[in-house]
Amino acid sequence: MNEGAPRNGTVLKEVPVQEAVGLRLAHDLTQILPGQFKGRLFKKGHIITEADIPKLLDIGKEHIYTMELGEGELHEDDAAGQMADALYGDGMKLTEPHEGKVAIKSDLTVPALAVIDESVVHAINNLGDIALATLRSHAVVMPGGQLAATRVIPLFVAEEKVAHVRRIADQYRQLHEGRGPLQLRPLQSFRIGLLTTGGEVFSGRIEDKFGPAVRRIVESLGSEIAEQRFAPDDRQTIVKEIHYLLEQRYDMILVTGGMSVDPDDRTPAAIAEAGARIVSYGTPMLPGSMLLVGYLNDVPIMGLPGCVMHDPYTSFNVLLPRVLAGEAITREEVVQLGYGGLHNC
Ligand SMILES: Nc1nc2c(c(=O)[nH]1)N[C@H]1C(S)=C(S)[C@@H](COP(=O)(O)OP(=O)(O)OC[C@H]3O[C@@H](n4cnc5c(N)ncnc54)[C@H](O)[C@@H]3O)O[C@H]1N2
Ligand code: MOO
Numbered sequence: 001m002n003e004g005a006p007r008n009g010t011v012l013k014e015v016p017v018q019e020a021v022g023l024r025l026a027h028d029l030t031q032i033l034p035g036q037f038k039g040r041l042f043k044k045g046h047i048i049t050e051a052d053i054p055k056l057l058d059i060g061k062e063h064i065y066t067m068e069l070g071e072g073e074l075h076e077d078d079a080a081g082q083m084a085d086a087l088y089g090d091g092m093k094l095t096e097p098h099e100g101k102v103a104i105k106s107d108l109t110v111p112a113l114a115v116i117d118e119s120v121v122h123a124i125n126n127l128g129d130i131a132l133a134t135l136r137s138h139a140v141v142m143p144g145g146q147l148a149a150t151r152v153i154p155l156f157v158a159e160e161k162v163a164h165v166r167r168i169a170d171q172y173r174q175l176h177e178g179r180g181p182l183q184l185r186p187l188q189s190f191r192i193g194l195l196t197t198g199g200e201v202f203s204g205r206i207e208d209k210f211g212p213a214v215r216r217i218v219e220s221l222g223s224e225i226a227e228q229r230f231a232p233d234d235r236q237t238i239v240k241e242i243h244y245l246l247e248q249r250y251d252m253i254l255v256t257g258g259m260s261v262d263p264d265d266r267t268p269a270a271i272a273e274a275g276a277r278i279v280s281y282g283t284p285m286l287p288g289s290m291l292l293v294g295y296l297n298d299v300p301i302m303g304l305p306g307c308v309m310h311d312p313y314t315s316f317n318v319l320l321p322r323v324l325a326g327e328a329i330t331r332e333e334v335v336q337l338g339y340g341g342l343h344n345c
Helices: 052-058 076-087 118-125 159-175 210-220 235-247 267-273 315-324 331-338
Strands: 011-016 029-033 037-042 063-068 073-075 092-094 101-106 112-116 130-134 146-152 156-158 182-186 191-197 224-231 252-256 277-281 292-296 299-304
Touching: 037 052, 073 076, 073 159, 076 092, 076 101, 076 130, 076 146, 076 156, 076 159, 112 118, 112 146, 112 315, 118 130, 118 159, 130 159, 146 182, 156 159, 191 210, 191 235, 210 224, 210 252, 210 315, 224 235, 235 252, 235 267, 252 267, 267 277, 267 292, 267 299, 277 331, 299 315, 315 331
Parallel strands: 191 224, 191 252, 252 299
Antiparallel strands: 011 063, 029 037, 073 156, 092 101, 101 146, 112 182, 130 146, 277 292, 292 299
16 A cells, blocks of 8 residues: 655555455546447545455556645635536536536526627636636527536645635626626527518529528527528618518518628628618628628628528527627727638638
8 A cells, every 4th residue: 555645735645456345436437438438437525445446456456545635725626616616607507526627607597698698608717726618708608508617636635725716716706797707698589570581482483491490599599580581682672671671560670681792792792772881791700791781770680691591500590699698899899700700710
């Protein structure tokens, strides 16, 4: 039996597995079978039996640790739990600690927008020995989905580290009216008016493929296309149809097709002529560069380019959830989409 050097008071004993029968495991033990399984094979606290020895050897464990925690130190599971406790907020739930990790998940019944303060995430990870991994801010989190996870790197960590995380989170709340550095903004359920432009669709020459694609995206976020109208590539008709949709008091108006540079592409001019305040025509994202976003009497209006019909991830997938979360889209925000905005196009 090798006695580990005491580190800050915590005593780890390294015991050959053959001599470990009857001892308690100090942490979860993981098995990875590529393509088949990754997870906990033995739980922290498990008392080792004779039958466990071959299983331990199979996952490459010839020794196990027993542990006596010192003063002022925390086991990885407890530290990960306390960090998650300090960080999570409204609409979120925590998982049980598992292999030194705690997941922070959505407890909402509707999709939500994750709003995460990047500088806080960096400050916490800069403390060392602990890890906070999050989604990028503005990602969509489905009900039950994960938005962040805490993990401790060594098997035990100084309580002071976790106290530091708590101070960072508390300080953030004090400066932000009680809101934490991790937030979930539930998406509202919008009734949306859709106008599909294009002479080839209006005349029945080709089947509409845009409507179903937009409907799928909108419905996946908990909203609905309340009405779809069709128009040829004629500016006056498009303006008239936009005004019709506005009169129906839909929460948002979407116009598809005719967003590019051909002479028959009338949509951007028609949206402007309908009276919209254009926030941005053109988004620095590919695909989705020809998207237009604006407001018509405070009703959000978007012109959707052809790519939304066939590309799985475009600027529409980025901006729609923000609108549904009640955010006002600004030009500064659109400008920032270019960095990291290239997606297989
Ligand atoms: N020279 C340039 N060409 C293109 C540019 C550019 O800047 N310069 N931009 C490209 C980008 S980005 C996109 S996206 C596309 C599409 O732009 P539009 O929104 O103007 O799309 P349309 O011209 O109206 O149609 C393109 C294509 O899609 C078919 N379509 C349109 N609506 C429907 C519908 N409801 N159902 C089925 N199919 C539909 C249409 O028939 C055309 O085949 O432009 C790039 N080109
Ligand atoms: O609006 Mo276009 O996708 O950049 O393909």
